[in-house]
Amino acid sequence: MSYEITLMTTMAISVLFALSLNFITGFCGQISLGHAAFLGAGAYTSAMLSKADVPFLFTIPAAAICAAMLGAIIGLASLRVRHDFLAITTMGVGFLFVGIIRQQDFFGGEIGIAGIPSSGFGKGGFMLICIALALTFAAFSLYVRRSWMGFVFKSIADNEDVTRVLGIDVSRYKLIAFIIGTGTAGVAGALYAHHFRFVGPDSFGFVESISVLAMVIVGGIGSVWGVIFAAALLSVLPMLVQFIDDYKLLFYSGLLFAMMRFSPDGIAGLCTRLFSSIPRRVPDNGGNNR
Template sequence: MGAYELSLLTLIGINVLLALSLNLITGFCGQISLGHAAFYGVGAYTAAMLTKAGIGFAPALVAGAAGAALLGLIVGIASLRVRADFLAITTMGVGFLFLGVVRQQEWLGGELGISQISESGLGETGFLLLVLGLAAGVFAISLYIKRSWMGFAFDSIADDEDTARTVGIDVARYKLVAFALGTAIAGVAGGLYAHYARIIVPDAFGFTVSISILAMVVVGGIGSTVGVLIAAVLLTLMPELFRFINDYKLLLYGGLLLLTMRFSPAGLAGLARLGWTAGRKAERRPA
């Protein structure tokens, strides 16, 4: 495998992690977040600062996850107070706030960010395997959660919070769990990204990134683990495979968001389900 393929696969793995982590919050638990890149950024900055200070790669990753989860919990607490549209705006606000603060911090490199981040020490192939392993792990955990009691609780909260509360589900606790879990994974993705790119700038965690992650979740089908995985891979690959798209990457993401919401709000997963039922009906029809 060439250096380019290695690098591309690593990027795909990181994006899959990001998309699946947002899917836990927005897809499973129904809490819309427009600021997911902030948690990604907290993980990246924390891990980068720590390895630069001489701490090992693994503890730095964990610390990045913890840092992101801490901020995630705070936003989770906010989600207990504000709902739906208000929550969307609050999370977006958190994203801008993160960016606005980081940009002005000398010790975080300001606009220029952090460069010359140390290597993970795993080699390129080892690093790729770590990223893919983590992505596969999160994929498996997502599938497991969906079928577990917690998954049902998430579902009910996404469907109708008040009814969920009426039937005795501890809505607050499950929301916090969803936020902590999702943002911790985003933090890991951030730590990985910092040691993959080895340079981070504030803009790598801006609003457009939040929207790109959201696009993966939405295009795949909100809440569908397999759909989100496929969409994350496709949306990362498309600008790379078709160079001419790269210039219009944002247009592609924006257009996909627009068209998906307008014509198939359940995303690819919804289309697949539609195709599946149509196929079944055609089979049953007498020849």
């Protein structure tokens, strides 16, 4: 039973983390190649507070606030750059985060922070907390997508300039997406820290950022159900099949490439095409954001 609990916990944390990226990249169309930095910010905040005897439940909002503050700063900076420049800037943020953490003894340096106290809810209780948080954010995502804000996000993702012409404060909505997305990543980080009871700089590097992006893209960028499915599947697949664990990166990257090559809109797009006779509207990029 303990094994299944670990499995479910990992799954729930990955789903929460992937949904947080989906909020920024999927809903609002702002690509991020450094999302693991915010997972890391949350994880380090929560780990260090826990070591200072702050109860686990209080470290969650603290981690969210810390990550969201970082996200707000990055978001403000990112408002100045678009498209490819944005992708590289967010990638830079990821490297900067790891680079700073690695050099500071305050954050445990290369070694990281070990011996994080347990959550105090037992393994089962902790799993339930993780699942509850993941489901809450999934519901929130579904709600937002139908709300006025969701329409604005979609409009920004489709064509930023037209949205601005319509009189909508694009910067404000982008910033909101960034803050919610990074704050949620911080929550996932707090859970991560208490699940593995260890955080180190290597856990939040570029590979982690790409893995979570892979979950979002394999699921179908912007599709809540698709992302939940892909995150749940991709996070536990390496644990279930030993062969995949050995060649984990090769498997991930092969899958990612195949997905891009044959179905760029992910599992969600694949399902839509399979189960619907009405052809799906091809995303119109018209080369204007190239």
